[in-house]
Amino acid sequence: MTEAPPPDVKRSPLHAVHEAAGASFTDFAGWLMPVRYSSDLAEHHAVRTAAGIFDISHMAEFTIEGPDAAAYLDHALAGRLSAIAIGQAKYTLMLTEGGGIVDDLIVYRQADEEFLIIANAGNHDPVLAELRVRAAGFRVTVVDISDDIALIAVQGPAALAVLKATPSLTAPGLDELGYYRHLDGTFEGIPLFVARTGYTGEDGFELYLPADRAVALWSSLMAAGTPLGLVPAGLASRDTLRLEAGMPLYGHELGLDTFPEQAGLGRVVAVKKESFVGKRAIEAGPGEDARVLVGLASEGKRAGRAGYAVLSGDTVVGEVTSGALSPTLGHPIAMAYVDRAVSAVGTPLEIDVRGSRVAASVVGLPFYEREK
Amino acid sequence: MAAPADLKYTSEHEWVLVAGSIATVGITAYAAEKLGDIVYVDLPKVGSSIAAGKVVGEIESTKSVGELFAPVAGTVVETNEAVVTNPELVNADPFGEGWLIKVEFAQLPELLSLEQYTALTV
Numbered sequence: 001m002t003e004a005p006p007p008d009v010k011r012s013p014l015h016a017v018h019e020a021a022g023a024s025f026t027d028f029a030g031w032l033m034p035v036r037y038s039s040d041l042a043e044h045h046a047v048r049t050a051a052g053i054f055d056i057s058h059m060a061e062f063t064i065e066g067p068d069a070a071a072y073l074d075h076a077l078a079g080r081l082s083a084i085a086i087g088q089a090k091y092t093l094m095l096t097e098g099g100g101i102v103d104d105l106i107v108y109r110q111a112d113e114e115f116l117i118i119a120n121a122g123n124h125d126p127v128l129a130e131l132r133v134r135a136a137g138f139r140v141t142v143v144d145i146s147d148d149i150a151l152i153a154v155q156g157p158a159a160l161a162v163l164k165a166t167p168s169l170t171a172p173g174l175d176e177l178g179y180y181r182h183l184d185g186t187f188e189g190i191p192l193f194v195a196r197t198g199y200t201g202e203d204g205f206e207l208y209l210p211a212d213r214a215v216a217l218w219s220s221l222m223a224a225g226t227p228l229g230l231v232p233a234g235l236a237s238r239d240t241l242r243l244e245a246g247m248p249l250y251g252h253e254l255g256l257d258t259f260p261e262q263a264g265l266g267r268v269v270a271v272k273k274e275s276f277v278g279k280r281a282i283e284a285g286p287g288e289d290a291r292v293l294v295g296l297a298s299e300g301k302r303a304g305r306a307g308y309a310v311l312s313g314d315t316v317v318g319e320v321t322s323g324a325l326s327p328t329l330g331h332p333i334a335m336a337y338v339d340r341a342v343s344a345v346g347t348p349l350e351i352d353v354r355g356s357r358v359a360a361s362v363v364g365l366p367f368y369e370r371e372k
Numbered sequence: 373m374a375a376p377a378d379l380k381y382t383s384e385h386e387w388v389l390v391a392g393s394i395a396t397v398g399i400t401a402y403a404a405e406k407l408g409d410i411v412y413v414d415l416p417k418v419g420s421s422i423a424a425g426k427v428v429g430e431i432e433s434t435k436s437v438g439e440l441f442a443p444v445a446g447t448v449v450e451t452n453e454a455v456v457t458n459p460e461l462v463n464a465d466p467f468g469e470g471w472l473i474k475v476e477f478a479q480l481p482e483l484l485s486l487e488q489y490t491a492l493t494v
Binding site for chain 2: 024035036039040041042044236239240301302303305324325327354
């Protein structure tokens with residue numbers, strides 16, 4: 001149980017702040033990140049009822065600039081990025097030629113010829129390599145700014161109030177900012193990129209700024225937000241929050257051998273685009289026998305975990321990719337890939353939980369949806 | 373919370389309180405903290421025989437699953453129903469209200485002192 005971090009592990013610009021707050025750390029994709037500060041459950045509930053502040057500086061950021069930026073992204077990625085307006089964000093995928101998923105991404109359009117891409121920390125290298133390879137023939141510059149940027153997420157129903165209460169933070173138009181929209185603000189006079197995006201199923205914001213300003217911003221947000229119920233939240237609660245919200249996690253629900261359609265992300269692929277990496281394979285489809293992602297809900301307390309078999313009678317019909325006892329709903333939930341024949345909502349299945357069978361019904365995703 | 377010096381420990385992060393022929397067993401504060409919020413505890417049945425070193429129960433948190441290993445061989449004479457109902461007791465008071473099982477034993481195996489156990493957790 002004692003684990004010493006590997007010597008080359010990366011530390012967030014906020015590491016000292018987390019240590020001072022009493023965080024426990026975990027090695028996540030080569031980064032030493034806070035897994036919890038006090039209690040996973042308390043942090044989870046705080047995000048559902050008030051607000052949580054997350055350090056997600058481990059995520060990778062790339063800028064794309066140049067006259068062909070939009071056309072390049074239409075070629076390199078699954079979505080039609082040329083169609084998004086300045087100030088808009090889009091959830092998209094990077095596909096392999098074979099139709100599998102290199103990573104899931106958020107792309108922000110900052111100007112006609114300027115985009116910002118956020119990738120998972122664990123996929124920094126393959127995404128950057130592919131962005132460069134796919135740039136051949138396009139007038140674009142791909143720049144890796146991952147080490148220069150800190151990323152702080154404030155999530156929860158009180159998130160807007162927290163940002164508004166934070167002195168030295170200006171963000172004109174924040175009240176009216178729509179979901180998956182972004183704007184330029186300032187913090188202590190330094191440019192601050194504010195996006196209404198997140199990975200928790202709640203309203204919230206993601207704030208990007210130079211790494212050397214991260215501690216000051218975190219401290220200001222905490223000082224202003226604590227009276228509003230803001231608490232620091234770690235990766236453990238981030239995982240249960242995103243699971244309840246039915247959001248996929250790369251390496252669990254998504255991978256190089258997963259077609260978007262299997263993961264319920266068929267709509268993310270603009271298959272009518274004239275050409276893009278993976279188009280031919282996507283048009284051919286993953287095949288009739290490819291499993292599909294479903295939600296499973298159980299009674300009791302015993303949760304299926306990643307890797308556990310899903311059964312129909314005595315036949316293995318699938319495998320759990322993520323699961324937990326849902327803190328908000330109070331019963332076990334899981335995402336699993338199952339055979340199409342047993343994927344309809346309401347289908348009764350079982351999960352093999354370390355040798356004992358736990359009944360689980362197929363349910364629609366997400367498990368949890370906030371009231372809007 | 374410090375681990376009390378009058379307890380014995382195992383390398384599986386369990387503590388054992390010996391009183392006569394009865395051993396009370398729980399998990400250490402270190403183990404509880406590593407697991408995170410405990411949401412489900414599965415304990416062996418009262419009256420069952422358990423073999424030292426074998427898995428006899430589970431302690432599940434939101435994040436992961438920990439196994440309960442029997443630190444001594446013997447017969448389970450009591451289980452803590454309070455932690456089955458309120459698993460968070462294990463986090464709140466691992467060395468007290470969060471105890472897990474009581475085992476009647478004939479022979480006590482070699483266990484770790486607080487000093488020996490603490491050396492495993494740094």
